Amino acid sequence: MRGDTDAGNLLALARDGDGEAFRRLVEPYRRELQLHCYRILGSVHDAEDLLQETLLAAWRGISGYEERASIRTWLYRIATNRCLNALRAGTRRSQDYAAYQSEVPLPEPSHRRAEPSWLQPYPDALLDEIADHTPGPEARYETRESVSLAFLAGLQQLPPRQRAVLVLRDVLGFRAAEVATILDVTENAVTGALKRARSALAHLPDRENVPLPESPRERRIVDDFTRAFQEGDVDAVVAMLTDDAWLTMPPLPLEYQGLDAIRHFLSTVALRGCLRYVLIPTRANGQPAFGCYARDPRTPIMHAHGVIVLTLDGDRISALTRFLDNSLLAAFGLPRSLRS
Known part of the structure; x- marks a missing residue:
């Protein structure tokens, strides 16, 4: 009852133009609204932009809020329709993202999507900030x-x-x-x-066989992958994959499936020759992830080389997703460069 009273007081103050009251009224929903926008848009950057648009629209429209639905539902209505409008307008795709230029020719992919994938990874650290609203009985x-x-x-x-x-x-x-x-x-x-x-x-795919986050089983897979990838051991990396594993590199529309295709890609592109990387562990989308940094033998500075996310299936890896946009590292609290 006290919470309802407090919310009512904050709502009255917000309607009178009290910006601090409005902030306190909507703050409990800020992070979950951002995640909602992310689910619909697939982009962390766009989700944050649409969250700000949602809150601005709510502030401007608070005087017209008729309380026929809860504040939370009202905010979701604004956020959802803002996202749908953005998708219809086509303004939230990363059309200005520079085309990736590989230093060597990329192998012919197993599959080629009709258009680029603008899906971005979502940091698990942001999930921890979301208030627990238990979903209804129909949630799947x-x-x-x-x-x-x-x-x-x-x-x-x-x-x-x-x-x-x-x-x-x-x-x-x-x-x-x-x-x-x-x-x-x-x-x-x-x-x-x-x-x-x-x-x-x-x-x-069924995710029942996925190791629990931070479990000994998951840590073992992550440690083995880190060791193999940093050492440039293609055979060791491939040995950890399921037979039908995928390797993708959003936003490129190229997809490599199966052990032979992935082995060829790793040996001729990602881990070719003397290329070596350092992986900094993090988490994305409820899955193990890494900030990837390329070593430069001429300098102690290691430069960002995207974000890698692992999809696990039992004791193996069913997908390697390497996001090429280095600007994503900031969302994970990671720098653009490291000193060895």
Whole structure:
């Protein structure tokens, strides 16, 4: 009861133009709203931009808030529709990202997507800042699954409205009537979009065999991978992979699947010759990750070389995802260069 009273007082003050009261009113939802934007947009950078747009719109519209829904639901309505508008406008893709230029020719990929993937990794440290709102009984995804790279990559293939409906219903546990209000559509439209979205994501791999975060099993895999990759031992890296493992490098539309394709890529590109790296452990999307730094034999300075995320399956690695954008390191609290 006290919390409701406090919120009511803050709301009254915010409506009277008290900026500090507004900040205190929305602060508990700030991080979860950013994660919501990230799920829909697939970009940490864009999610932060849309979060700021959402809060600005809420501040400007607080006097018109009619309390027919909770503050949290009202904020989700603003954030969701801002994200959908951005997707429709095509303004939130990293169109100005410089095309990656490899120092050596890249091997012919096993698969080639029709367009670049602008999916970015999400730092686990940000997840720890999210307040615990228990999802409803219909929720199908725990937090860990709902931020996994496989789930996020699948989401990005859905039409925008289906994407939003799936996140609001299955991840966040909103009722169909609430989602209909958020999106200004009928409940039947929500039900239909959810059915199509679930069907499209039915192929996602089962994550029951994934080691628990920070468990001895996971640490062993991470330590073995770190040692092999830093030593440039292609055979040791490949020995840790599942037979159908994938290697991808967002935003490049090139994908390498299977041991032979990945071995060839590592030996001719990533770990060729005397190239050596230092991996700084971190976590992204509920998965082990690393800031990658390339050694330069001419100087003690090591330069950023993207972020690597491992997808685990039992005691092996089912996917290596190397994000090429060095600006992502800042989101993980990592520098652009290190001194050896």
